[in-house]
Amino acid sequence: MSATKRILMQGAAVVAMGVSAGTWAGAPERPTFTKDVLPILQENCQTCHRPSGLNMSGMIAPMSLMTYEEVRPWAKSISGIVDTRKMPPWHAGEKFYGKFRNERVLTQDEIQTVRAWVQQGAPRGNPSDAPAPMKFSETGWNFGKPDLVVDFPKPFLLQDEVEDLYHNITVQLTKDQHGEDRWVKAVEFKSGSEVVHHIIGYAHPKGDKSNLSGNEGDVTSGMIGGNAPGTDVAAYPEGYGVRLPAEARVTFAMHYHKEAGPGTAVQDNSQMGFQFQDGPVTHPVEISTIQHGAFEIPPFANDWKVGASRTFKEDTLLLSMLPHMHLRGKSGKYTAFYPDGTSEVLLDVPAYDFNWQSSYELPAPKTLPAGTRVEMELVFDNSKENGERIGFDSSKAIRFGGPTTDEMDLAWITIAPKAPVAPKAGDATGNAADE
Numbered sequence: 001m002s003a004t005k006r007i008l009m010q011g012a013a014v015v016a017m018g019v020s021a022g023t024w025a026g027a028p029e030r031p032t033f034t035k036d037v038l039p040i041l042q043e044n045c046q047t048c049h050r051p052s053g054l055n056m057s058g059m060i061a062p063m064s065l066m067t068y069e070e071v072r073p074w075a076k077s078i079s080g081i082v083d084t085r086k087m088p089p090w091h092a093g094e095k096f097y098g099k100f101r102n103e104r105v106l107t108q109d110e111i112q113t114v115r116a117w118v119q120q121g122a123p124r125g126n127p128s129d130a131p132a133p134m135k136f137s138e139t140g141w142n143f144g145k146p147d148l149v150v151d152f153p154k155p156f157l158l159q160d161e162v163e164d165l166y167h168n169i170t171v172q173l174t175k176d177q178h179g180e181d182r183w184v185k186a187v188e189f190k191s192g193s194e195v196v197h198h199i200i201g202y203a204h205p206k207g208d209k210s211n212l213s214g215n216e217g218d219v220t221s222g223m224i225g226g227n228a229p230g231t232d233v234a235a236y237p238e239g240y241g242v243r244l245p246a247e248a249r250v251t252f253a254m255h256y257h258k259e260a261g262p263g264t265a266v267q268d269n270s271q272m273g274f275q276f277q278d279g280p281v282t283h284p285v286e287i288s289t290i291q292h293g294a295f296e297i298p299p300f301a302n303d304w305k306v307g308a309s310r311t312f313k314e315d316t317l318l319l320s321m322l323p324h325m326h327l328r329g330k331s332g333k334y335t336a337f338y339p340d341g342t343s344e345v346l347l348d349v350p351a352y353d354f355n356w357q358s359s360y361e362l363p364a365p366k367t368l369p370a371g372t373r374v375e376m377e378l379v380f381d382n383s384k385e386n387g388e389r390i391g392f393d394s395s396k397a398i399r400f401g402g403p404t405t406d407e408m409d410l411a412w413i414t415i416a417p418k419a420p421v422a423p424k425a426g427d428a429t430g431n432a433a434d435e
């Protein structure tokens with residue numbers, strides 16, 4: 001949502017108090033598709049709802065909403081789904097509307113426009129009112145053109161009997177491919193088949209002996225990004241980046257999920273695409289977590305809280321947060337306790353949805369002064385009702401583990417040191433720096 005829209009939204013909320021029910025500050029009384037509805041769909045829906053929309057690791061929008069012909073049959077569903085705020089998908093609490101750079105939220109006026117349009121028979125309107133069509137990347141990558149693409153060494157075969165599989169695939173980058181340290185500006189993961197549930201990427205310097213186990217939760221060092229259902233492309237502002245060391249060993253930590261049985265074998269060849277910062281990077285980004293890890297959720301517990309905290313010794317910049325739980329995830333909250341005694345809720349996700357692993361990106365890096373403690377609280381619902389609704393066994397105690405039937409308590413944070421770090425020789429730009 002744009003800044004202007006945000007201001008309009010706040011304005012609308014104020015005005016709405018002073019007017020009779022049913023009148024809306026900025027919503028047109030007789031909306032048409034071309035004039036009023038299409039711009040809303042362009043800005044808020046079409047990135048996903050188009051012929052080859054965002055494949056957010058399996059969360060592929062079921063239909064295209066580009067033209068009147070495509071939208072008209074869905075008019076009623078669209079009105080219903082935007083009314084309940086199920087679409088566009090966004091799970092931060094209402095108090096946080098307007099607080100994140102990548103948020104997907106409609107204003108009350110936009111919701112009212114769609115509602116009125118459907119109530120009045122979803123008219124097309126004048127074709128010449130339609131805005132120019134949206135332009136999307138045509139490179140096959142949502143972020144545009146990658147500077148470096150990393151492929152599997154060879155396609156990976158998932159045999160018939162495989163159902164749920166964690167598997168690491170490691171690629172040694174050559175000098176030709178990636179001969180010097182660069183700073184990652186954006187990284188995109190492209191699933192090579194429909195059985196990819198998620199991918200986490202790691203990079204370790206050449207010769208680094210740290211061995212990756214098959215369990216993603218065991219290793220969080222060297223993380224360069226990941227995609228899971230509903231995750232956007234990770235991108236960093238100028239001056240920020242994650243280091244991709246020269247001739248790095250890059251690991252795809254794959255989680256596959258498919259039906260098992262004769263004839264279900266699939267070949268997968270997923271890819272990572274990188275864009276690098278051209279300018280110097282003074283704030284090396286670290287992708288890290290706050291987690292407890294040793295929790296145990298009792299059988300049938302419907303409101304089981306897991307908490308952990310981390311105190312920052314140096315002034316630290318916070319770029320984004322991503323609460324990660326599995327099927328029993330119910331809600332998540334991050335709170336900062338500042339050294340001056342004040343506190344602030346940084347993120348509240350009151351109704352967590354495992355299908356949408358959204359990263360909540362701050363519009364600008366936020367300072368956590370030295371001594372700040374950030375607490376995370378993740379809540380799990382292991383009740384019988386929830387188990388029946390989602391499809392899990394609630395009669396067992398649940399601990400940390402990779403499979404979606406186990407749980408995770410990862411409060412991901414993307415952070416960087418506040419004090420600028422002088423770029424070292426060979427870092428960044430691609431122009432050999434003076435030693």
Ligand code: HEC
Pocket residue numbers: 040041044045046047048049054059060061062074077078081082087088089104106
């Ligand atoms: C980030 C990607 C994304 C955005 C943005 C998005 N959608 Fe969706 N939409 C999906 C996915 C994926 C599904 C299917 C999964 C689900 O239902 O959760 C879906 C499902 C739907 C459905 C239900 C379809 C059915 O089969 O019943 C409707 C209606 C819908 N979206 C409308 C919209 C509208 C209207 C907007 C914009 C205001 C929007 N969506 C924005 C990804 C998106």
